[in-house]
Amino acid sequence: MASLFDAVSTPLIPCLATSTGLPVKHFQFLVAVLALAISSGSFAQTQSAEAETRLDDARPNIVVVLVDDLRWDEIGCAGHPFVQTPNIDRLAAEGVRFRNAFCTAPLCSPVRACLLTGLHTHHHGILDNTNRSRQSHRLKTFPQVLQRAGYETAYIGKWHMGNDDSARPGFDHWVSMKGQGTSFDPLLNVDGEPQSFTGHTTDVLNEHATAFAARPRDKPFCLYIAHKALHPELTQRDDGSITDPKAAQFLPAKRHRKLYAEDPIPRRLNVTDSLQGKPALLRKIKGLPPLGPATGTDDKTVRDRLRMLAAVDEGVGQLLDALEAVGKLENTVVVFTSDHGYWYGEHGLSVERRLAYEEAIRVPLLIRYPKMTKAGGLKAGCIIDDFALSIDLAPTLLELSGASEKLAVDGRSLAPLLRGETPQDWRTSFLIQYNTDTVFPRVYRMGYRAIRTQRWKYIRYLELAGMNELYDLKNDPYEMRNLVRAPNVQRILRELNSELDVLLKE
Numbered sequence: 001m002a003s004l005f006d007a008v009s010t011p012l013i014p015c016l017a018t019s020t021g022l023p024v025k026h027f028q029f030l031v032a033v034l035a036l037a038i039s040s041g042s043f044a045q046t047q048s049a050e051a052e053t054r055l056d057d058a059r060p061n062i063v064v065v066l067v068d069d070l071r072w073d074e075i076g077c078a079g080h081p082f083v084q085t086p087n088i089d090r091l092a093a094e095g096v097r098f099r100n101a102f103c104t105a106p107l108c109s110p111v112r113a114c115l116l117t118g119l120h121t122h123h124h125g126i127l128d129n130t131n132r133s134r135q136s137h138r139l140k141t142f143p144q145v146l147q148r149a150g151y152e153t154a155y156i157g158k159w160h161m162g163n164d165d166s167a168r169p170g171f172d173h174w175v176s177m178k179g180q181g182t183s184f185d186p187l188l189n190v191d192g193e194p195q196s197f198t199g200h201t202t203d204v205l206n207e208h209a210t211a212f213a214a215r216p217r218d219k220p221f222c223l224y225i226a227h228k229a230l231h232p233e234l235t236q237r238d239d240g241s242i243t244d245p246k247a248a249q250f251l252p253a254k255r256h257r258k259l260y261a262e263d264p265i266p267r268r269l270n271v272t273d274s275l276q277g278k279p280a281l282l283r284k285i286k287g288l289p290p291l292g293p294a295t296g297t298d299d300k301t302v303r304d305r306l307r308m309l310a311a312v313d314e315g316v317g318q319l320l321d322a323l324e325a326v327g328k329l330e331n332t333v334v335v336f337t338s339d340h341g342y343w344y345g346e347h348g349l350s351v352e353r354r355l356a357y358e359e360a361i362r363v364p365l366l367i368r369y370p371k372m373t374k375a376g377g378l379k380a381g382c383i384i385d386d387f388a389l390s391i392d393l394a395p396t397l398l399e400l401s402g403a404s405e406k407l408a409v410d411g412r413s414l415a416p417l418l419r420g421e422t423p424q425d426w427r428t429s430f431l432i433q434y435n436t437d438t439v440f441p442r443v444y445r446m447g448y449r450a451i452r453t454q455r456w457k458y459i460r461y462l463e464l465a466g467m468n469e470l471y472d473l474k475n476d477p478y479e480m481r482n483l484v485r486a487p488n489v490q491r492i493l494r495e496l497n498s499e500l501d502v503l504l505k506e
């Protein structure tokens with residue numbers, strides 16, 4: 001039996017602490033002095049090697065844990081009614097949680113490039129999931145900058161920009177698989193050598209990640225672990241097509257197969273969407289039934305995905321323990337996020353991802369870096385409501401590293417938000433995009449450019465004339481009433497059209 005819930009309405013922990021750590025101004029001064037010192041061209045020439053070593057030691061280590069297809073609302077700290085994610089929740093409890101974090105392209109390969117480059121899809125060129133291996137070797141990514149700044153860098157897990165598993169530039173240590181990989185007994189490319197491993201892929205990746213984090217070293221490191229979980233067992237060919245998604249299974253580790261067997265699966269209110277007013281979703285597609293309750297995601301699939309998450313959570317715990325054991329946890333920025341969401345029957349959708357409704361574009365985003373958040377006066381466990389985007393990851397981590405080299409990005413550093421400040425010009429809207437691909441007939445020709453503001457979402461389809469959509473998220477958070485033809489919103493519609501054009505030109 002299903003229950004309806006809304007994970008957005010979880011209790012708010014006020015962000016500003018009463019008196020912890022350094023005063024905000026004092027800390028800002030220290031950061032400014034450090035940044036000035038690092039960016040000064042004469043610094044390296046005038047300081048002794050010993051002083052440089054001390055500076056290096058002060059730079060934070062960086063760990064990014066990227067989960068595949070994890071929704072924002074299926075971790076304990078986001079209010080999920082039964083999932084057990086104690087280690088992921090620890091990151092939120094000791095760090096901060098961004099409650100309005102979004103991807104800018106809800107499709108695997110494009111958003112992976114957004115995360116690594118800080119660029120929008122139309123700027124980095126990984127336009128869809130077809131084989132873009134060559135382009136993915138040419139991306140200018142933040143780990144390349146960190147490597148040049150003296151960081152030891154590692155990529156561990158699913159790359160999935162093309163099926164090529166060979167090492168991309170910018171990584172001292174490379175552990176990856178071809179395309180989507182497998183859930184068990186993975187064949188991995190380890191620093192150029194094919195190696196077979198036994199066991200669940202999440203466990204194997206966790207072991208590699210923990211071993212890298214715990215290595216003795218005298219310089220800072222950046223570890224980017226991109227899990228195969230929570231992705232189903234299927235193969236994506238070079239043209240982007242996949243083996244039968246209906247036959248694809250989500251395969252958890254054996255020890256997790258019976259988790260949550262008796263727990264009722266929560267469903268959001270928009271699983272009941274009649275789709276009236278959504279002509280794009282009401283189109284008759286040859287060979288497919290109309291969208292509705294029967295086309296959504298079944299309970300077993302939801303459970304198996306949450307069971308896969310259990311091994312991811314254990315891996316987060318192993319990483320935190322390893323960092324603590326070598327005395328490096330407090331000087332490490334730990335980021336936990338996902339590439340995009342997934343449908344649990346909202347609007348009748350299931351495997352398609354790609355579309356601009358909330359369940360696909362919202363992502364979890366947790367950052368644990370108490371050294372900065374405490375100094376900025378933020379309480380541990382606080383929630384930040386400003387918009388944060390996938391394209392913000394690269395500029396954020398580069399700023400926190402103190403690297404002087406600049407990377408041209410579309411995103412903005414979240415560092416001010418981690419210091420308890422919201423810049424006056426912080427974004428109030430953002431661009432979402434999807435380029436038509438042929439993997440799922442249901443969404444064929446549904447390429448779009450969309451804009452989301454705090455109140456509105458406008459979806460401009462590129463190939464479906466007269467089918468655009470406009471939602472008032474304040475009064476209709478489940479996106480059930482398309483207002484695009486409502487007379488009283490035509491002025492706001494014109495404004496959104498103009499603003500979307502501006503965002504596309506930036």
Ligand SMILES: [Ca+2]
Nearest residue numbers: 068069108339
């Ligand atoms: Ca994905």
